[in-house]
Amino acid sequence: MTNEELARRLDTSDEWIRTRTGISRRHVVNPGVSTSELAVRAGQRALRSSGRPDADALVLATTTPDRPCPATAPEVASRLGLTGIAAFDVAAVCTGFVYALAAGTGLISSGIARRVLVIGADAFTTILDPQDRTTTAIFGDGAGAVVLRAGAPQEPGAIGPFDLGSDGDLADLVAVAAGGSRQRSSKGPTAEADHYFRMDGKAVFRQAVLRMAESSQRVLEQSGWRIEDVDRFVAHQANARILASVAARLELDERRLVRNIDRVGNTAAGSVPLALADAVADGFIRPGHRVLLSAFGGGLTWGSTVLQWPDCAPVY
Structure with a gap:
């Protein structure tokens, strides 16, 4: 569409x-x-x-x-x-x-x-x-x-370490209010809007940039990588401005940033694997590349990991 x-x-x-x-x-x-x-x-x-x-x-x-x-x-x-x-x-x-x-x-x-x-x-x-x-x-x-x-830690494709986190105090920034036990156990009427997804765009923007950047930095420290070692950064395709802001906060050359949001939008849980598949298919990610993955979502939740890309190709 x-x-x-x-x-x-x-x-x-x-x-x-x-x-x-x-x-x-x-x-x-x-x-x-x-x-x-x-x-x-x-x-x-x-x-x-x-x-x-x-x-x-x-x-x-x-x-x-x-x-x-x-x-x-x-x-x-x-x-x-x-x-x-x-x-x-x-x-x-x-x-x-x-x-x-x-x-x-x-x-x-x-x-x-x-x-x-x-x-x-x-x-x-x-x-x-x-x-x-x-x-x-x-x-x-x-x-x-x-x-x-299963394989050896030194093999291309070995995943990790991971950095994962959450902040439930900010759960209402991204939510569908109706449909769960909280709404069902209350006997009052439910507004039609409560059945749809809602988010506080400005607050989510700030949190997404902060959390993905901080999580990426932590996982790089755990892996012994510097930001200069990252060949490709595959972040959750939430918004083009968010991607640019995270790259800037990490002091990452934007030419190493994977983008396909223009063609698919924000696909939620499908976002990171779709971005990986597209980048591999068009040759932007190649075997041996050091790849940093990071994502942010409702909950609030966030997470990052790293891997060296193996010799494999996607099937469409």
């Missing part, structure tokens, strides 16, 4: 959206398409890219599960032909994929699994107020996935 298409039904314009977000288009699921369908498609391609159709566990990062109960991951695993494996959801909004990477890495490090399929998927437009030009202009739907396998 292009900015021009949005402008035909909302009080907005291509220029207004581009100058504030850097987004020119985003993808929107067709009616009846759910998060699980996006996750299955991404999972199939990741398994195919890995050269093997199997995994011992599946971790799905999403804020838009098919249903409040049960988790969406077991159904995704079953549809991928992975019935019987461990499968669970991770809910950390736009930080979800980094949290899911940490969970998958932990499953392997503890010996519980040898191969873990990690998926970030969100049909985020399904929780947006269609008349809210701000959120509708920013968010899109999408999914990306990777396969982790």
Whole structure:
């Protein structure tokens, strides 16, 4: 969906959206398409890219599960032909994929699994107020996935260390008020707006820049890297101005910053893996590159990790 298409039904314009977000288009699921369908498609391609159709566990990062109960991951695993494996959801909004990477890495490090399929998927437009030009202009739907396998710490592709954090005191900055036990257990009426996603844009902007920059700095210190060692920085594609501000705060050359927000918008848990896939596909990330990942989302949550990119390519 292009900015021009949005402008035909909302009080907005291509220029207004581009100058504030850097987004020119985003993808929107067709009616009846759910998060699980996006996750299955991404999972199939990741398994195919890995050269093997199997995994011992599946971790799905999403804020838009098919249903409040049960988790969406077991159904995704079953549809991928992975019935019987461990499968669970991770809910950390736009930080979800980094949290899911940490969970998958932990499953392997503890010996519980040898191969873990990690998926970030969100049909985020399904929780947006269609008349809210701000959120509708920013968010899109999408999914990306990777396969982790057991290996040696010095191998290309080895992930870690991780820096993860949260601040629940600021939970209301990014929220859907209705639909959970808090709203359901109160007997009062619920406003229609409470069923839609809301965020305090200015406050979220400040927190996103601060948290991703600080988390990135901590994980670089843990890994023994300097900012000059980072070949590519893959940050959550929240907003073009946020990306530029984080890079400036880190004193990172913007030419090393991965960007695809102009083409896909903010895809929440799908953001980091989609940015990785696009950067690898167009040759911007190459084998041997030192890659820094960082994300920020509701909760508030944030997280970062590092890896040296292995010799592998995405499947579209």
